[in-house]
Amino acid sequence: MKQYFIELNDLAEGKVSVQGSFESGLIDLAAENLQQAGTLDWSVAAERAGSEVRVTGTLKTGVELPCSRCLEVARCEVTKPFDLYFRQRDEMMFDEDEEVELDDQETRTAFFTGTKLAITEILREQLLLALPMKPLCKVDCKGLCPSCGTNLNVNTCQCLQEQFSPHMDTLLEIKKRLEERSS
Ligand SMILES: [Zn+2]
Ligand SMILES: [Zn+2]
Incomplete structure (x- = not known):
């Protein structure tokens, strides 16, 4: 050198x-x-x-x-x-x-x-x-899934859906019941 x-x-x-x-x-x-x-x-x-x-x-x-x-x-x-x-x-x-x-x-x-x-x-x-404190590979880098580690720029994983679906189901269920009552 x-x-x-x-x-x-x-x-x-x-x-x-x-x-x-x-x-x-x-x-x-x-x-x-x-x-x-x-x-x-x-x-x-x-x-x-x-x-x-x-x-x-x-x-x-x-x-x-x-x-x-x-x-x-x-x-x-x-x-x-x-x-x-x-x-x-x-x-x-x-x-x-x-x-x-x-x-x-x-x-x-x-x-x-x-x-x-x-x-x-x-x-x-x-x-x-x-050196930058938070370097990014691209401005809109999606990062890694915090649950399974999948690189979300390259792949999708089921973690988010699994987290949200029970909640969504419950909301839909309530909505359905409310509709049934009012009808
Ligand atoms: Zn990145
Ligand atoms: Zn995941």
Whole structure:
């Protein structure tokens, strides 16, 4: 897997902008039922902001993940702008409170390799954050029957009729009796 980095030492010169396009599967989403579908187009700009590094950018791609109603594959377009601040790990930072230190280290170091900022990792995280909460295979997906699990987009089942028919019968029965009385 090719890694893209921003060399932080280059930021002394000013803003650094990079952009690219990742083929399907280049970013490891670490989930069996989640796939990048189509190219992932991205652009990233990094600049120094005080003691931090500001990273702005956007990504756009298609993803395939399970439909929230029927569990079949749903394909969704994802666009995610982002504006993030990173703090580079260096000797200067070790004077901070130790507990904060640990949290900081865990959340931030994944994005750094020495003085390099790993763009691929940032894009991966942003993509995961941008995934739809309730993806649908189609707008009018009928979902699975809650009783028997039949995919109602593909098949019908008898569950609904069985649930409703006793009730319907009773209503018809009452109606019939009422008609008999009034006649
Ligand atoms: Zn569905
Ligand atoms: Zn059913």
